[in-house]
Amino acid sequence: MPAGQHEYKFIKNIDKTVATMYLYGEIGFDLNTYTGIDGAMFALEMDWLIRNYPDVKKINVRINSPGGSVIDGFSIFSSINNVNQNTKGVTVDTYNDGIAASTAGWLLLAGKNIYMADFGMLMLHKPSFDSQEEMSKKDKDILQMFNNSIVTIFEAKTGLSRDEINAMMEEETWMDAST
Numbered sequence: 001m002p003a004g005q006h007e008y009k010f011i012k013n014i015d016k017t018v019a020t021m022y023l024y025g026e027i028g029f030d031l032n033t034y035t036g037i038d039g040a041m042f043a044l045e046m047d048w049l050i051r052n053y054p055d056v057k058k059i060n061v062r063i064n065s066p067g068g069s070v071i072d073g074f075s076i077f078s079s080i081n082n083v084n085q086n087t088k089g090v091t092v093d094t095y096n097d098g099i100a101a102s103t104a105g106w107l108l109l110a111g112k113n114i115y116m117a118d119f120g121m122l123m124l125h126k127p128s129f130d131s132q133e134e135m136s137k138k139d140k141d142i143l144q145m146f147n148n149s150i151v152t153i154f155e156a157k158t159g160l161s162r163d164e165i166n167a168m169m170e171e172e173t174w175m176d177a178s179t
Contacts (some may be wrong), residue, residue, distance in 0.1 A: 010037075010045050019049055020060045023076070027103045028069025036068065039075030046079045050090060059083065059092045061111065067102025070127050070146050077153065080110035096120040106150050109157040116177045124154070124165075125172040 013020040021042070029038035049056065061080060067073075080092045094111030101123035108114055108122065116122070127146040129135060135143070147169070154165045 010042050011049055014049070014053060014056065016055055018058045018060065019053065019056045020062060021045070021049075023061060023063045023065055023104065023107065024097075025065060026068040027065055027076070027107070028072045037065070037072065037076070039069070039072030039079075042076045043079035046083060050083060050086075050088070054088075057090055059090065060095060061092055062095045062097050063100045063104050063108055064096075064098040065100060065104035065107075067104045067123075070103055070150070073103035073107055074149070076107055077110045080107075084110070084112045096122060099123075106153045109153055114157075118177050120177050122175045123172065124150075124169050126169045 010021040010023070011019060012022055023037055023042070026036045027039070029036045029041070046059070049059065080094070083090050083092045091112045092110070093113040093115065094108050096108050096114075096116040097120070098117060099121050100108040100116075101121070102125060105122045105124045108116075127143060127150065129139065129143060147166075151162050151165045151169070154160065155162055158165070160168075
């Protein structure tokens with residue numbers, strides 16, 4: 001590792017103009033087991049990469065994840081989206097290397113260009129809390145706001161209507177590379 005370069009969790013390969021980051025595992029950091037993908041850490045690593053490697057013009061984000069935390073997902077999605085909207089000419093493409101389920105499914109949509117392995121699967125569903133039976137009205141409202149945000153992401157990237165996306169999320173929809 002070159003002097004001054006740090007060991008990072010998500011950045012695995014950097015050459016002169018292309019870098020690769022991996023989202024392999026559950027989205028969301030678990031403080032009990034010290035496992036999972038921390039959205040804030042991913043965003044910090046993306047920022048570090050952009051600042052310290054000005055010749056990198058393409059970043060590949062490879063995804064193989066069952067999903068997880070919506071909040072960590074928002075940090076990751078925003079990080080990728082912000083780079084794709086920058087004026088530095090850097091493009092972030094996303095790749096479904098196997099499964100992009102739940103939160104990982106809409107993270108896949110953050111890429112400027114989106115690729116899916118021929119055996120890959122994507123799943124979308126409505127967000128949920130652990131114990132929805134005992135949720136307060138406020139919690140239900142927040143959950144609906146999460147849902148609306150996710151629908152907005154799918155709508156912008158797919159051209160499907162909000163009603164179509166909501167129906168797919170309500171049913172828990174699985175898609176393969178052919179759909």
